[in-house]
Amino acid sequence: MDLVEIRRDLHKIPEIGFQETKTQAYLINLLDAFPQERLEIVRWRTGIAVKVKGLNPGRTIGWRTDIDGLPITEETGFDFQSEHPGYMHACGHDIHMAIAIGFLDKLVNDPIDEDAVILFQPAEEGPGGALPLLEWLKQERTDFLPDEIYALHIAPDLPVGTVGTRPGLLFANTSELFIDLHGKGGHAAYPHLTQDMAVAAAALLLQLQTIVSRNVNPMDSAVLTVGKLSAGTVQNIIAEHARLEGTIRTLNNDSMQKMKQRIEAICRSIEEGYECRLSIDYGSSYLEVNNDDQLAEKFLGFAGSAEGIQAIRSEAAMTGEDFGYFTAEIPGLMFWAGVDSSHGLHHAKLNPDERILDIMPAFLHQFFKQL
Numbered sequence: 001m002d003l004v005e006i007r008r009d010l011h012k013i014p015e016i017g018f019q020e021t022k023t024q025a026y027l028i029n030l031l032d033a034f035p036q037e038r039l040e041i042v043r044w045r046t047g048i049a050v051k052v053k054g055l056n057p058g059r060t061i062g063w064r065t066d067i068d069g070l071p072i073t074e075e076t077g078f079d080f081q082s083e084h085p086g087y088m089h090a091c092g093h094d095i096h097m098a099i100a101i102g103f104l105d106k107l108v109n110d111p112i113d114e115d116a117v118i119l120f121q122p123a124e125e126g127p128g129g130a131l132p133l134l135e136w137l138k139q140e141r142t143d144f145l146p147d148e149i150y151a152l153h154i155a156p157d158l159p160v161g162t163v164g165t166r167p168g169l170l171f172a173n174t175s176e177l178f179i180d181l182h183g184k185g186g187h188a189a190y191p192h193l194t195q196d197m198a199v200a201a202a203a204l205l206l207q208l209q210t211i212v213s214r215n216v217n218p219m220d221s222a223v224l225t226v227g228k229l230s231a232g233t234v235q236n237i238i239a240e241h242a243r244l245e246g247t248i249r250t251l252n253n254d255s256m257q258k259m260k261q262r263i264e265a266i267c268r269s270i271e272e273g274y275e276c277r278l279s280i281d282y283g284s285s286y287l288e289v290n291n292d293d294q295l296a297e298k299f300l301g302f303a304g305s306a307e308g309i310q311a312i313r314s315e316a317a318m319t320g321e322d323f324g325y326f327t328a329e330i331p332g333l334m335f336w337a338g339v340d341s342s343h344g345l346h347h348a349k350l351n352p353d354e355r356i357l358d359i360m361p362a363f364l365h366q367f368f369k370q371l
């Protein structure tokens with residue numbers, strides 16, 4: 001099975017959340033080509049759930065991979081660059097999927113005792129596929145519901161062969177943030193007759209940046225990032241509309257609620273001060289990823305003595321992951337897997353080292369075998 005070719009094929013067809021139709025079709029083709037005796041394959045929206053029957057099953061062990069891409073224009077110059085203009089697998093989900101296929105291949109050819117379920121989950125980057133997938137499993141496919149669940153995320157800053165995780169909190173609690181500002185636009189030469197939403201948005205952006213520095217307890221951690229700011233239509237018309245698009249990250253839900261209260265208070269003050277109307281939409285939110293303590297220790301112990309693998313204890317990160325919905329209900333573990341890329345996650349030049357594809361499926365197979 002040529003996992004490099006599979007990864008490159010998938011890299012060419014990045015699709016955003018719940019639009020992964022080509023990706024799903026490509027994966028289904030691969031899955032249909034496996035010997036089917038031990039397999040059960042079910043589609044869920046644009047995702048797929050695959051069960052591999054174990055030899056002597058007492059429980060179901062889950063593996064989750066995400067499958068969506070990002071709205072970023074690729075700048076890698078790869079000869080297998082994205083064929084979807086404006087979209088790219090810039091978070092490594094192409095690598096995640098190829099690893100899952102390689103792992104499945106091992107499970108089919110050398111079955112383990114327990115039943116294994118591989119979840120190809122859509123929409124990790126947004127609006128979030130994990131929560132509705134989990135609801136579907138609980139309501140309609142309890143036979144596919146894992147008793148414990150695992151996942152990895154590529155780590156650009158770690159060498160290939162290194163895996164890292166920690167007991168407890170690994171990733172942050174997140175909420176998207178969209179703020180629309182509406183005022184009265186007009187001629188660039190008559191600002192006194194307008195309420196300029198470009199100026200109001202600039203003031204809002206700067207004030208939002210005081211929340212982490214002035215309102216969050218310095219012993220806690222939080223992030224408020226505005227990744228996109230837009231206003232107006234042309235250079236000589238005062239903007240009647242502006243929009244901020246961002247994300248909020250905290251370590252727990254209490255801090256998230258406090259951040260939201262401050263955002264709302266600042267928005268009210270902008271309305272008052274700039275005579276405009278603001279609306280806030282929090283989009284989708286993800287629970288923090290909390291690794292099960294015992295699973296984390298078992299994993300680090302196993303990885304520490306596995307051939308060709310180096311195990312490290314990672315720090316928690318302000319990254320978000322809807323895998324947190326799984327770990328809130330099922331004992332679960334997520335870990336970083338090194339890919340030694342000179343560019344980071346969500347970068348247009350992300351270039352993971354494909355040698356991870358030689359290592360990871362066999363490592364996962366050995367790990368699942370001894371669970």
Ligand SMILES: CC(=O)N[C@@H](CCC[C@H](N)C(=O)O)C(=O)O
Nearest residue numbers: 125126174175176247319320321
């Ligand atoms: C692993 C990773 O990079 N995940 C994303 C998740 C984004 C969630 C949501 N769209 C948001 O922006 O809050 C991340 O940006 O951390």
